Amino acid sequence: MQEFLDSLITQGYFAGVPRDVVYAAGMAVFAAVVVLGFVLNVSGVTTWLERRVWARMQGRCGPNRVGPQGFLQWLADGVKLFMKEDLIPAEADSRLFRLAPYIVVLGFLTAFVVIPFSSALIIADLNVGIVFVTAVTSLVVVGILMAGWASNNKWSLIGGVRAAAQIVSYEIPAGLSIMPIVLLTGTLSMQGIIAQQGWAPQNWFVFNNPFTFLAFFIFFTSALAEGNRTPFDLPEAESELVAGFVTEYTGVRYLLFFLAEWGNLYIIGAVITTLFLGGWQIPPVTDNAVLRALLEFLTFFIKSYFWVLVAMWVRATLPRVRVDQLMSVCWKYLVPLSFANLLGTAAWVVAWPQGNVVARYAMTLVGVALLYYFFQRVAFHLRRARVRERGELQFSPLS
């Protein structure tokens, strides 16, 4: 942040204003902009987009009445929820009940402090950045457990306990998949991690070596589970637990839980982009500080929002796992695998301290091949659906 303001000052903006005032004002304005202008809008728009994308995948229209293409639906929903009565069940522990949504929101808003939107746009580049993210997002568990307990409803309680068990368990593979990157870079700072990657895919950490490639998938899976997303949406499993820990909530408190859920999705995408996908790195195209910040911001935003879309897609595709299957996936497969990954990366770093260029290009090729295979499969199914309409049958050479 400071460097960004410095560069603005040297380029002639803010002439005649004391440096400290510029720093302080810049920090305050940016924090406010991030929280109010960015976070709230992004999670709001995400609710609308998820419903539209989902509807499209299911052959429906989705919300399309409020504003163009229903774009303002999320504002209408928000206003509606603000005007609802704030019900607190008579037998509920009213203090905890009222406190719980704030803790959840606190957990996810605080994480934005270290999200590096561009080389300059970051509220605070803490030297423990990535650990800070995992630490504060764990606050969400406390809030959810509190909500489940205080509601004095057995379905809420089961939802809360499920959430606690699930999030705490999946933090282990998620944390262990962050560690390979930390081993490679030797830093925990978000900007430090991005600075060691390049703008081209072969310089991203996901393709650095086979272990980070695997860590990427483990991290995405565990992040979905931590964010209570399908196929791991057990805490609020509608068909089992009514609405899980939000069963008794109404109005704005209910809104806050969902704000946190959709905001969390963006954090997942941002962390993945930072760790594995080169963050805001762009090719050197311009020297103008403002333009550069804008391009970097756009790059980072598109990369991270892509994973939000993937999460929506997964949600439209998969059924929900059972609670024992959830635990066995975590403890029997993901945790040992991510441990092996960590050891493998450690060995890799010892063998090639400067990184292995051949492996990097080879892994990039593997990634491209996987994408190619995926698109081939999609194209095949589209073709088959078309052939089926004519009444013929076609068998996949790949399946």
Added chain:
Amino acid sequence: MSLTGFELEVQRAGSAGLETEEMTLNMGPQHPSTHGVLRFVIKADGEVMREAIPDVGYLHRSIEKISEKVGYHGFMPYTDRVDYVAAMFCNQGWSMACEKLGGIEVPKRGEYCRVIAAELNRISSHLLFVGTMILDIGAMTPFFLAFQEREKINDLLEELCGARLTYNYMRIGGVAWDLPPNYAERVLAFLEHFERALDEHNDLISYNKIFVERLANIAAVTPEVAINYNLVGPNLRASGVPYDVRRDDPYSIYRELDFDVPVGTGEVGTVGDCFDRYIMRVHEMKQSVRILRQCLKQMPDGPVIAKVPRKFKPPAGDAYIRVESARGDMGWYAVSDGTEFPYRCKIRTGSFSAMSIIDRLSPGLMIADLVALISSLDVVAPEVDR
């Protein structure tokens, strides 16, 4: 019943001084996955259930008693409400019971109309089952795909009888209306499309890894238990008992039609588990398509309804009739005392007996499995209570 690994662990924890308390949960009558207003009292130890006691009676509307006041003809619209997901079969059951009482012969074309309507209804009922079952497992997209197909059947049935859910199509002695013009072509076009849609559905969800893992080996019912608990229809056949009223006690024109009776094979787990009950409906839809094709081809010309007096007064006596409804063997018992009002009517439905087995299957299951079990038994609440 032997203890599962988890239960043993709970027991060990208990003996080590950790107290665990049994929790009584009230599931329903307003719960998203109880398909209407069923209620279960669940005794659970965490996620694992000790028992789940079904509590029926929230949808009791005295339909059987109503028959004694409204007469034979007047009762027909009420039968739609016995099982509103598959109302054609209830229509058919009541009219067949009355015809047996009065000794009325239904014209051939009337029988064909009945079977066409009933088999279309069977497909739509099974589509509803498939959609809601998948919804209960947690996937939403296939639910909409199933309902898209169901809408098309609703359109066809609306053309036939003017209603999309409570059809009131059949009459004592036949059906109310003949098929509309060019109806056969439209049904055939739909069947053509539907077979492919069913294949696509299987590709999309039926053999999905998570879906199979959720359903395989859950709440398996052995053939003996299935017979002892009087399971009927697809639930019975899923346990490997090849019994279908249409084939083994043929009524209407089913004797002239060629179709298979699919049975559960334990494709991915044990015979009679939740997955078998699910896939049984998918197979049955294919058989219904076969039956419909034959019916549309063989249909003769002629009247669709026999001459039945407006004041229908069957001679004193009683009649018991069985139809293979979408939920299995459905029995209709009517007693006449010679007046124009039935003396007594009794309906025997598959959902009611299916509810009773939940009590036996539930110990040791998880709450999520109970949801899968309820929906795999295809329990429709109004049919339980009537």
